[in-house]
Amino acid sequence: MSNPRFPKVVKTESKPSNFCPGCGYGIILKVLGEVIDEMEIAPRTVFGIDIGCNLLAWDYFNLDTAQTHHGRVTPMISGYKMSQKDSVVIGIAGDGGLYAIGLQSFIHTAHRNEPVTVIGVNNSVYAMTGGQAAPTTFDHEITDTTPDGKFTSKKPIFGPEMLTEFADDKAFLARGSVNNIPVLKSYFKKAIETQLAGNFSFVEVISYCPTNWKTNAEATIDFSKKLESIYKTGIISGK
Amino acid sequence: MAGKKTNNIVTKQLLTGNEVALKGALLAGANFFAGYPITPTTEILSGWAKVAAKDPKLKFLQMEDETASGFAVIGALLAGKKAWTATAGMGHVLMQDPLALAESYRLPFVMYVGQRGGPSTGTVIYSQQELTLARYGGNGEGLRIVYAPANVGELYHYMQKAFDTAWKYRFPVIVLGDGYLSKTQTTVDLSEKVDVVKSSPYFLNGKIKNMRNCFSTEDQLVDHLGFMFKEFAEASEEIVESESFRTADSEIVIFAWGSVGYAAKVAVVNLRNKKVKVGLFRPITMRPFDTKAAIKAVKKAKYIVIAESSAGHFGRIVRETLAQATDATYIRLYKPAEGITTEDIEEKILEVANV
Numbered sequence: 001m002s003n004p005r006f007p008k009v010v011k012t013e014s015k016p017s018n019f020c021p022g023c024g025y026g027i028i029l030k031v032l033g034e035v036i037d038e039m040e041i042a043p044r045t046v047f048g049i050d051i052g053c054n055l056l057a058w059d060y061f062n063l064d065t066a067q068t069h070h071g072r073v074t075p076m077i078s079g080y081k082m083s084q085k086d087s088v089v090i091g092i093a094g095d096g097g098l099y100a101i102g103l104q105s106f107i108h109t110a111h112r113n114e115p116v117t118v119i120g121v122n123n124s125v126y127a128m129t130g131g132q133a134a135p136t137t138f139d140h141e142i143t144d145t146t147p148d149g150k151f152t153s154k155k156p157i158f159g160p161e162m163l164t165e166f167a168d169d170k171a172f173l174a175r176g177s178v179n180n181i182p183v184l185k186s187y188f189k190k191a192i193e194t195q196l197a198g199n200f201s202f203v204e205v206i207s208y209c210p211t212n213w214k215t216n217a218e219a220t221i222d223f224s225k226k227l228e229s230i231y232k233t234g235i236i237s238g239k
Numbered sequence: 240m241a242g243k244k245t246n247n248i249v250t251k252q253l254l255t256g257n258e259v260a261l262k263g264a265l266l267a268g269a270n271f272f273a274g275y276p277i278t279p280t281t282e283i284l285s286g287w288a289k290v291a292a293k294d295p296k297l298k299f300l301q302m303e304d305e306t307a308s309g310f311a312v313i314g315a316l317l318a319g320k321k322a323w324t325a326t327a328g329m330g331h332v333l334m335q336d337p338l339a340l341a342e343s344y345r346l347p348f349v350m351y352v353g354q355r356g357g358p359s360t361g362t363v364i365y366s367q368q369e370l371t372l373a374r375y376g377g378n379g380e381g382l383r384i385v386y387a388p389a390n391v392g393e394l395y396h397y398m399q400k401a402f403d404t405a406w407k408y409r410f411p412v413i414v415l416g417d418g419y420l421s422k423t424q425t426t427v428d429l430s431e432k433v434d435v436v437k438s439s440p441y442f443l444n445g446k447i448k449n450m451r452n453c454f455s456t457e458d459q460l461v462d463h464l465g466f467m468f469k470e471f472a473e474a475s476e477e478i479v480e481s482e483s484f485r486t487a488d489s490e491i492v493i494f495a496w497g498s499v500g501y502a503a504k505v506a507v508v509n510l511r512n513k514k515v516k517v518g519l520f521r522p523i524t525m526r527p528f529d530t531k532a533a534i535k536a537v538k539k540a541k542y543i544v545i546a547e548s549s550a551g552h553f554g555r556i557v558r559e560t561l562a563q564a565t566d567a568t569y570i571r572l573y574k575p576a577e578g579i580t581t582e583d584i585e586e587k588i589l590e591v592a593n594v
Contacts, residue, residue, distance in 0.1 A: 011449070046317075046442050051453070058451035064442035066317060066344070066450045068310060069336055075273075075307035079314025079322070080442070082298050083271055087318075087443060105310075108303040 007033030009042045011062045018056035022220060024178040024207030025053060028121060029060055031181055032090070035188040036063075041088045048077040050093035050102070053128045054121065057092065071102020074109040077116045088192060092119040096126045099135035099157045106159075110200050113168040117191045118202045120159055122175075123209040124227060131212030138230050143212075159204045160236040170199040172238035177206035177228055179221070187235070194238060201238070206231060250430040256391045256420040257282040257325075259427055260351045263398030264323055265290065267435045269349070271322035273300040273311035275330060278363045279418035280353040283325040305330040309337025309348070316346045319440030321402055323349035327418070328357060331369055332376070338411055339377035343452040345467070347405030347438070351398065351414045353421040356576030364418035365578040367497060370552040373415045374526040380464065382471050383411040384478055385525040389501035391425050397523075399433035406436045408474040415525060417548070419498045419578060475527035482521045485511060486536040489518030491591055492567075494533075494557045495546040496522050499579045503546055506584035515592050528556060534564040542591050546572040546579050 006012065010033050019025045036042050047065040049055055050073040058067045068076045073091040081089045098106045098120045109116065125143050126132040132145040135157040140149035160173040167173060172194035176184035184205060191201035206227045210220045254262070261283050264272075272287040284301065291299035298320065302308040308324050315322035326334055331352050341348035354369040356362035375381035384404055388394040397414055405412040441448060454460040482500075485507055486492055495503040500521035510517045520536040522529055537543060543565070547553040550573050558569065572579065572587050 044443060048314075055451070055453050058453070059449040062447055064317075064448050066313075066442075066448075067452055068313070069340055069452075072306065072310040072337070075302060075310035076314040076317075079271070079273060079300065079311030080318050081314070082300060082311075083315040083318035083320045083322075084440075084443065104303045105307045108307070112300075 006030065007037045009033045009036045009061050009063060011059055014059040019053065020211045022208055022210040022217065023053070024123065024205070024209070025057065025121070027178040027181065028119070028205050028207060029057055031185050032119070032188055033061065035185060035192065039189065039192060041192065044086060045088040045090065046077070046080055048073045048089065048091040050091070050097040052094035052097055052126070054092045054094060071097045071100070071105060073097065074102060074105045074116070074118060078109055078114040081114060081116050088195060090117045090119065090192070092121065094127070095120060095122045095124070095134045095136040099159055107163070107166050110163045110167040110171060110202065113171060113200045115195050115198045116200065117195045120202065120204045121207045122159070122204050122227070122231060123207045125209055125212045127209045127212050156230070158231065160202055163202060164237050167200055167237065170194070170197070170238070172199070172201040173236040174238070175204040175206070175231055175233045175236060177224065177233050178208060179206070179224055179228065180233070183233070190238070204231070206233065251426055251428050253424060254391070254427050255282065255422060255424045256394055256416060257422070258286060259391050259395045260325065260398050260414070260416070261286045262429065263395045264349070264402070266432060267321065267399040267402035268438070269321045269323050269402065270296055271298040271312070271315040271320035272324060273302050273308040273315070273322070274324045274326065275302055275305050275308050277327050277330040279355060279421045280325040280327050280351065283351060305333035306336050309334045312348060313337055313341060313346060316348060317441045319438050321406070321438045323351070325351040325353070327353040328355040328369070329360065331372055335372065335376035338383065339379050340452055341411045342377065342379055342382045344450055345409040346411065347409055348411035349401045349405050350411070351416065354415065354417040362576055364422065365548050366417055366576050367499065367548040368552060368575060369415070370525060370549065373413045380468070381526060382467055383413060383526065385413045385415050387415045387497045387523060387525050388420065389497060389504070389521065391420065391423055391427050394420060395427055395429065396431060396433060399435060403433060403435040404478055406438050408478065410471065410474065415497065417498055478524060479527045479529045480523035481529035481532045482519070482523060483532055483536045484519040484521070486518035486520060489516050489539055491515070491517040491542045491544060491588055492537050492540040493517065493519045493544045493546055493584065493588070494553070495519065496525060496553060499546050499548055502579055502581045503584050505581040506588065509581065509585055510588055515588060517588050517592070528560060530560050533557070533560050537561060537565045537567060540565060540567040542570055543567045544570045544572060544587060544591060546584055548574055548577060548579055550575040
């Protein structure tokens with residue numbers, strides 16, 4: 001069996017990956033790497049990461065990368081992009097980073113129509129801290145801080161849908177899933193093209209967290225399908 | 240104001256501290272500002288917006304809060320912009336989050352702070368209560384430089400110098416003023432230009448950097464800290480500044496800083512005319528602290544009068560610094576969140592001198 005092929009932009013000397021077995025981040029980052037390769041943008045791309053599991057990607061790519069603080073990746077990449085117009089900036093954060101602690105920055109980045117690309121990973125929990133409830137935790141979901149499914153909200157936060165209130169008409173807002181790689185890849189590509197055209201773009205990705213979901217492989221897929229039934233995938237806004 | 244003209248610039252102008260901070264930063268090459276309105280420094284934000292509206296080289300972001308402003312500044316610094324911000328009070332608290340990252344990444348983050356009375360929203364003119372925050376705010380070891388100009392003229396100098404120090408040594412620099420300094424309107428000589436080093440990008444410069452502030456083991460962080468402590472100590476030798484005024488023969492030495500330091504200096508001049516042997520030690524860098532000069536200044540001292548618009552932020556530094564150096568008696572002139580006038584200081588010194 002041959003070794004799996006990795007995108008050129010992946011920093012192979014940083015392997016093995018720091019993510020838990022079965023984590024969705026490996027898929028998301030690999031797909032993103034493929035898009036960066038295909039668009040040939042690596043020499044001008046800057047990668048921003050937040051706090052949470054995504055910080056484990058600090059040396060994942062052969063790209064200038066800066067990790068920031070909780071929820072602050074959006075203002076950092078906005079400041080960078082404004083200063084270096086020809087760059088491509090991609091920020092990644094979790095559902096906590098974007099929809100809780102960094103929500104106001106997330107909204108205002110879209111509201112100002114900053115020409116940046118944001119990827120938000122929705123696994124319905126705060127994963128790095130051990131599976132506490134997130135703004136995406138669904139009704140009756142059991143987490144570290146919602147024992148017996150208590151203290152959940154009936155209506156979780158729907159990130160891309162929410163942004164339709166704030167984002168420019170030319171912005172690109174979509175939700176993909178690690179279960180559908182070709183579509184996810186097309187969204188990443190469209191998001192970066194939107195940035196290059198001078199507009200804000202955001203892709204939420206439904207992802208796996210078997211460690212905190214406490215699921216085996218089969219149950220992990222089932223859990224992600226349940227998330228997909230709550231959070232509809234597709235293009236929410238933009239062409 | 241009439242003022243003389245050189246190179247078509249009127250060198251003497253009637254300006255507020257906020258206007259002078261803005262002019263100093265521009266002269267130093269500042270080209271990016273992100274901020275959030277807060278009294279008493281809002282005019283720096285709005286002033287920058289006005290100049291940036293006319294000059295496409297000057298970038299401007301009005302952010303959703305101070306935390307975001309600080310992180311936008313960090314993004315701009317990574318791109319090599321001479322980026323800065325201005326804030327006060329609760330905004331200064333929020334800025335500690337990005338400032339901690341700037342320390343860890345060794346970013347030349349420049350920030351003007353106009354202290355205001357606290358706790359909470361308090362008042363907006365007199366305060367020296369943000370000293371500890373400026374020196375040691377954030378979850379770390381306070382690896383930043385803090386300049387404290389005493390008057391608007393000095394503000395012009397140190398606002399320029401802040402950019403030079405920041406980019407030369409790659410530590411964050413705070414210029415710590417107060418509402419009084421920000422809002423005072425006075426005649427300022429704008430002829431001085433400080434030499435300021437060039438900036439350069441951290442990113443997209445041909446050498447890929449993977450920057451992180453989250454370490455996997457204690458050993459990695461201890462190495463990182465050890466390196467930074469060493470560099471901070473070496474830089475401190477060159478950065479540290481203070482003023483010792485008429486201290487050589489002084490039996491009474493006033494310790495004061497910032498706006499209060501200026502009032503104290505005038506008091507010393509007045510009291511010397513009355514043959515009172517009084518002097519002033521005024522730190523200009525609040526961090527690092529000029530320990531050697533402070534110790535030298537109290538050689539003949541029988542009384543050390545600490546004057547500050549706080550209940551001991553500065554006093555604690557002074558007593559710690561001088562702990563082994565003097566047997567002098569400490570007199571406290573603490574007026575938290577109130578101004579301290581030359582008259583207040585003279586009255587206190589005469590009281591001490593007539594003991």
